[in-house]
Amino acid sequence: MKNKYDRRDFLKSTAMIAGATAIGTAPINGVFASNDDTIKIALVGCGGRGTGAAFQALSTKQNLKIVALADAFRDPLDECYKRLVARFKDKVDVPEEHKFVGFDAYEKAIALADVVLFATPPGFRPMHFAEAVKQNKHVFIEKPLAVDAPGIRQVLATAKEAESKKLNVVVGLQRRYQKNYRETIEKIHNGAIGKIQSGQVYWNSGGVWVRPRTANQTEMDYQMRNWYYFNWLCGDHIVEQHVHQLDVANWVIGGYPVSAQGTGSRAWRTGKEYGEIYDNHAVEFTYADGSVIYSQCRHFEGTSNRVDETFQGTGGKVYLSASNVGTLWDKDGKEIFNHQGKGDPNPYQTEHDELFEAIAKGEYKFADGERGAKSTFTGILGRLATYSGQVLSWDEALASDISLMPDKLSWDALPKVLPDANGLYPYAQPGKTKVI
Numbered sequence: 389m390k391n392k393y394d395r396r397d398f399l400k401s402t403a404m405i406a407g408a409t410a411i412g413t414a415p416i417n418g419v420f421a422s423n424d425d426t427i428k429i430a431l432v433g434c435g436g437r438g439t440g441a442a443f444q445a446l447s448t449k450q451n452l453k454i455v456a457l458a459d460a461f462r463d464p465l466d467e468c469y470k471r472l473v474a475r476f477k478d479k480v481d482v483p484e485e486h487k488f489v490g491f492d493a494y495e496k497a498i499a500l501a502d503v504v505l506f507a508t509p510p511g512f513r514p515m516h517f518a519e520a521v522k523q524n525k526h527v528f529i530e531k532p533l534a535v536d537a538p539g540i541r542q543v544l545a546t547a548k549e550a551e552s553k554k555l556n557v558v559v560g561l562q563r564r565y566q567k568n569y570r571e572t573i574e575k576i577h578n579g580a581i582g583k584i585q586s587g588q589v590y591w592n593s594g595g596v597w598v599r600p601r602t603a604n605q606t607e608m609d610y611q612m613r614n615w616y617y618f619n620w621l622c623g624d625h626i627v628e629q630h631v632h633q634l635d636v637a638n639w640v641i642g643g644y645p646v647s648a649q650g651t652g653s654r655a656w657r658t659g660k661e662y663g664e665i666y667d668n669h670a671v672e673f674t675y676a677d678g679s680v681i682y683s684q685c686r687h688f689e690g691t692s693n694r695v696d697e698t699f700q701g702t703g704g705k706v707y708l709s710a711s712n713v714g715t716l717w718d719k720d721g722k723e724i725f726n727h728q729g730k731g732d733p734n735p736y737q738t739e740h741d742e743l744f745e746a747i748a749k750g751e752y753k754f755a756d757g758e759r760g761a762k763s764t765f766t767g768i769l770g771r772l773a774t775y776s777g778q779v780l781s782w783d784e785a786l787a788s789d790i791s792l793m794p795d796k797l798s799w800d801a802l803p804k805v806l807p808d809a810n811g812l813y814p815y816a817q818p819g820k821t822k823v824i
């Protein structure tokens with residue numbers, strides 16, 4: 389059955405229309421241009437989250453199928469394909485010639501799709517997003533959106549291009565699609581607890597996986613596999629994970645920090661298997677309206693876990709967390725709103741439900757690119773502040789030309805950060821390291 393506003397035509401025509409209409413305005417009219425009304429999806433980055441995102445896309449109510457897979461390595465691609473076929477046999481149409489491996493795999497997969505899901509390590513996001521928008525595709529892009537200032541500037545430019553082409557862009561900051569956050573933050577924006585003055589946001593946990601070095605690996609191969617611990621791929625955990633909380637802070641405040649200062653180190657995770665990233669950061673972000681956010685993230689095994697956000701306003705306070713909680717109190721401590729989260733939809737699924745429904749209806753509804761880039765940059769600014777030990781302004785940090793990306797991407801090329809004779813990697817020394 390065809391939609392009133394044909395999706396296939398929308399997929400084509402959006403790319404040709406210059407000058408975006410506002411998000412949420414009427415669908416784009418057009419002439420039916422193809423007999424095939426199936427939304428074609430490509431997945432770039434077939435690891436844990438990529439496979440999960442593909443599952444969520446294929447679980448939406450729309451008529452769609454996966455037509456291409458791309459990964460740097462063959463083994464995660466094969467594993468992902470196996471899992472997709474086992475669960476969604478009829479919606480997986482990926483012949484051998486549509487399975488692409490290597491650093492240039494993304495371009496070929498993008499070409500075959502209407503919508504592209506990106507879930508590689510974030511270092512590649514700027515170039516991948518740019519290529520998708522150049523090829524006029526709608527996208528779901530996992531957070532974070534870059535790892536350094538040049539990458540963020542590229543993503544901001546691509547986000548603008550996507551807006552002018554009316555390409556839907558959903559970013560995997562799923563709290564933006566989660567009911568308790570949406571409801572509670574709407575109340576804050578309507579003045580429920582006055583003007584926000586301060587907040588505290590946390591991602592304190594035991595850390596993540598290590599992928600040990602294996603025999604005959606090139607340095608590039610090793611860093612690509614063990615990507616979490618290298619900034620050109622990951623951005624450090626203040627960017628890779630804590631971006632969720634920093635995004636909530638920016639959302640609640642309705643702006644982005646103007647400066648940051650903080651402290652961090654490698655206190656616990658000091659071995660060579662942990663590359664160059666820190667295991668703790670504590671940063672104070674100051675916003676243009678004078679509000680201040682205290683952010684803390686650490687990866688220490690055996691310590692207390694905390695992943696949530698609190699904010700204080702002139703008329704009360706709020707507590708938010710991903711476990712479907714959103715509670716508001718007035719200035720006397722009386723509870724004035726308590727989101728009942730039982731049975732809330734899974735926000736990872738909601739992202740895809742909303743994105744693919746819009747695409748199927750031929751609607752231009754999502755432009756998450758700019759805010760995703762700016763919240764990612766909030767994390768990068770925090771990292772630059774802890775690495776340098778200096779007070780850094782948003783503007784000076786965003787103007788930095790320091791790119792972490794290797795000069796060449798190939799399996800025998802060398803990344804910029806290399807181990808010493810003992811296998812240990814250099815890492816930032818506050819007071820000494822030049823970060824901008």
Ligand SMILES: NC(=O)c1ccc[n+]([C@@H]2O[C@H](COP(=O)([O-])OP(=O)(O)OC[C@H]3O[C@@H](n4cnc5c(N)ncnc54)[C@H](O)[C@@H]3O)[C@@H](O)[C@H]2O)c1
Pocket residue numbers: 432433434435436437438458459460461464465490491493494507508509510512530531532560561562612628
């Ligand atoms: N929104 C969330 O809550 C959430 C949760 C988990 C992960 N993520 C994000 O998803 C992304 C991937 O994380 P993951 O846990 O799936 O990691 P992963 O290591 O399981 O998967 C990443 C995959 O990307 C592949 N890859 C690396 N470079 C590539 C390239 N240039 N081209 C194509 N493929 C490439 C890897 O080989 C691997 O298969 C990260 O950005 C992470 O922050 C988001």
